Amino acid sequence: MLSIKEIAKLADVCPATVSRVLRHPHLVSEEKRDRVNSIVKQTGYVPNNLAVNLRNTKTYKIMAIIPEVIRAYNNVIIRSMQDIAIEHGYSVLLGDTQSLQSREKAFADMARTREVDGIVLFCSRFPFDIDHTVDLATQLPPMVHACESTDMLGIPKVNIDNVAAAREGTEYLASLGHKLIGVVAGHSLTPSTESRLAGYRQAIDSANINYNPNLISTGNYDLNMAEEATQYLMSLRPRPTAIFAFSDEMAIGCLSALHKLKIKIPEEVSVLGFDGISYGPFLNPALSTVAQPLQQIGQACMQLLLPQLNGEPMQDCNRVLPHELVIRQSTAPAPVY
Amino acid sequence: MLSIKEIAKLADVCPATVSRVLRHPHLVSEEKRDRVNSIVKQTGYVPNNLAVNLRNTKTYKIMAIIPEVIRAYNNVIIRSMQDIAIEHGYSVLLGDTQSLQSREKAFADMARTREVDGIVLFCSRFPFDIDHTVDLATQLPPMVHACESTDMLGIPKVNIDNVAAAREGTEYLASLGHKLIGVVAGHSLTPSTESRLAGYRQAIDSANINYNPNLISTGNYDLNMAEEATQYLMSLRPRPTAIFAFSDEMAIGCLSALHKLKIKIPEEVSVLGFDGISYGPFLNPALSTVAQPLQQIGQACMQLLLPQLNGEPMQDCNRVLPHELVIRQSTAPAPVY
DNA sequence: CGGGATCCTGTAAGCGCTTGCATAATATTC
DNA sequence: GAATATTATGCAAGCGCTTACAGGATCCCG
Structure with a gap:
């Protein structure tokens, strides 16, 4: 060479x-x-950029660490992050972790090893092996924690209010007269799922509906799992008249299961999704959903990261962005028997 | 630091x-x-890995350059590539180009600048500014060209036989009695689209169906576009009785448009997709499709790349992998009037 | 025509790391 | 106990690049 x-x-x-x-x-x-x-x-x-970057102690690369890149949910987020990054002279590398902690760490370490200048973390676990007995918080690389963020050493966060979002979604279903509202939740351990379950519970309680844990089905964000969960929910007697899926992709699984069971949507059962992916309007029926501000999430991540890349210290902040209930054709008043 | x-x-x-x-x-x-x-x-x-890698002239990183990471189609490919890479001590970084040539080049250059050891290219354009008057082919970094590969300086290729695949898909529709088969194609300029159109044409010709260019609608791989294209196809008289979408995602758009037009699938119009994404079985109706061997594609990419990463010279080969017609519920015999 | 400003280029240090080589210390052998 | 093998460590070069610094040309001005 x-x-x-x-x-x-x-x-x-x-x-x-x-x-x-x-x-x-x-x-x-x-x-x-x-x-x-x-x-x-x-x-x-x-x-040779290794030499250049070594010399300049700067790579102009940002690592986005994502549990499953492929989830439709990430689409707009990735795009908006990338557009802003490029405007500022950075490129964005995507790391797909398949939800494995070892991969989260491997990608995150690229910042500590100087292979990238900063990271945006879309996973919930803390990705570094840092001895917390020592004050190493100061040694954290530039980073932003998005979508699944808990309190973590003063790392800036980008979130929606998952509790409120799920509460409002549930309230909407309740306002349509639904009393038996099934939930198809995601990974039971992630903060977002926990918060959404809490929001659901709040709405159920304040609508004076009896809380029934049997109606909650947690698993992962897979279509298969959502389909099974829906079959199970539909086997219950009395049968739920609405299903709140905690992701639009899982909602697709719900729709599929209901179609197979020849249950009419929304006449017999309403389905409400979560996320606001671009497929939503194209499903049959078009999916009602609690939409996340995906573009704003991506933008906020960059807005919080770029100053750090310019040497400014980390600001412990939590940017909470607004969600929005989007009503399409998959939800309707509860059937009257 | x-x-x-x-x-x-x-x-x-x-x-x-x-x-x-x-x-x-x-x-x-x-x-x-x-x-x-x-x-x-x-x-x-x-x-500091910049120093380590500079010293060792090795990064143990592979860049996968993908037009739109988010396409469901990439899911299994990415996963299988990554699993193999990790087994061999490499990590995979994903570069989303949004089909922009500038980004393809930027990511590809990371190999020439030694920031990664090799690349897997899922785009059709040659990603380097190389003066072809000089013999610089030897200076190509380790790379594999997948899914959209044309002949290019002896770079190893991974493909399916797009001509045969589209021909067989079309033949299948013709065998069901369809005479008016609409096509919702992808980017008109990509090699895969061209090949698939050629395969369609072959099948049409050998089935003695009159070839009608009006039935072909090219655009991009978007849902929106597919929906519009479907509306257009359904406005034709006589109306096509089958639609062959050159991706499963576009097929979703077709299904959506047909639902809105209250056209029954598959009784009135059959829909055939392409790719074999995991959503397929969950759509309504479950989507018939020409499935690509996604996992094998990912594996083959790594099998062809890893030797190069170990210093072996590039082998000019074209690994053609088998496709498979998967029949589900969205296709049926043509209606008889 | 002398002195200073301006422009261009080379020298060399150093970014942080790894490793061949040399040396020193210790162990092994007969 | 001398010769040899083994083990542990430090020294220093060098991976490929950038840039502060200094020196040599050239130019401008009174």
Whole structure:
């Protein structure tokens, strides 16, 4: 592989001049500039960024650590983060952890090892092996904790109010006359799921509906699981008249199960999703959902990260963004028997 | 930020010893090993990988360059690539290009700048600014070209036989008695779309159906576009009795449009997708599709990349993997009037 | 025409790490 | 107990790059 030295030799200048041609061309005479540029072009020379970044202690890379990149939910978030990052000269690398802690750590460590300048974390666990007996909080790399954030060493957070969002979703269903509202929840251990369950409970209680834990089915964010959960809910007597799925993707599984059972949506059973993914309007029936402000989430992540990348200290803040109930065709008043 | 020198000083050894403790602990006496380890732990020292990688000219990172990470289609591919990579000590970074050439190049250049060891390219364009008058093919970084590969400087390729796949899909529809088969195609410029259109054409011709270009609608891989295209196709007289969507995601858009038009699937119109995404069975009706061997694609990419990462020269090969027609509920014999 | 400003270029240090080599200390062998 | 093998450690070079610094040309001005 070609190095700056060899280019320098070929162009009959010193390495410093080659570097200047590439980084600060105005400092170099036209003659040498042309000579160097033509050699660079001929040879296809590209500087070794490991060396450049080592020297400059800066990579202009941001790592986004995501449990399952593929979830439709991430789409707009990723896009908006990336657009802002690029505007500011950074690129975004995505790390798909498959919800495995080992991978979360591996990707997060790229910041401590200087391979990226900062990270945006969409997982709930703290991703570093740090001895908490020592005050190492100061050694945290630039980072933002999004969507699943708990209190964590003063790391800035981006969230929605999951409790309120789930409460409002549930209240909406209750206001349609539903008394038996099944829940298809996600990973039972994640903060967002916990909060949403709490919100559901609040709404149930204040609507004077009897809380029935049998109506709650936790699992993961998979379609399969949602389908099974729905079958189970539909086997109950009395049967729920509404299902609140804690993600739109799971809602698709609910719809699928209901179709197979020949249960009419929304006439017999209403389905409410969560997230606001772009598929929603295209489902049959179009999915009512508690929409997250996906674009704003991405933007907020960058707004909180960029100052840190510029050397400003971490601010312990929690940016809570507004959710929105989007009513389409999958929800309707509870059937009257 | 802590460097190896400071750790060395604190542990009262030389930097080389610290390095040895971290990389080849058996070379160091227990006494110093313990001393160094305890300092490392206390201080939370982590080696600067830019320096390590510069020194070792190796990063153990692979960049996967993907037009739109979010497409369900990528799910299994990414997962299988990543699993194999990790087995071999590599991690996979995902680059989402939003189909923008500038981003494809930016990510691909990370290999030439040594920030990653190799790349897997899921886009169709050549991602480097290389002067083709010079023989620079030899300077290509380790790479594999997947899913959208054309002949390109001897870069190993992973593909399915898109012509045959689309032909078989079309033949299947024709065998059900469909004579008017609409197509909702993807980006008109990508090799895969071109090949699939060619395969469609072959099947149409050999079934002695009159080829009608009006039935072909190209756009992108979006749901919206697919929905519009479907509306358009359904406005034609005589109306197509089948739609072949060149991705399952677009097929969702077709289903959605048909539902809105109250057209029965598959009684009045059959819908055939392409890809075999995991949503397929959960749609209403469950989607028939030409499935790609997604897991095998991911595996093949790694099988072709790993040898290159070990220094073996690029082999100009084209690994063509088998597709499979998966028949579910969205296709049926053409209606008889 | 001398002195200062301006422009250009090379020298060399250093970013943080790893490892070949040399040396020193210790163990092993006959 | 001398010769040899083994083990442990430090020294220093070098991975490829950037930039502060200094020195040599060139120019401008009175």
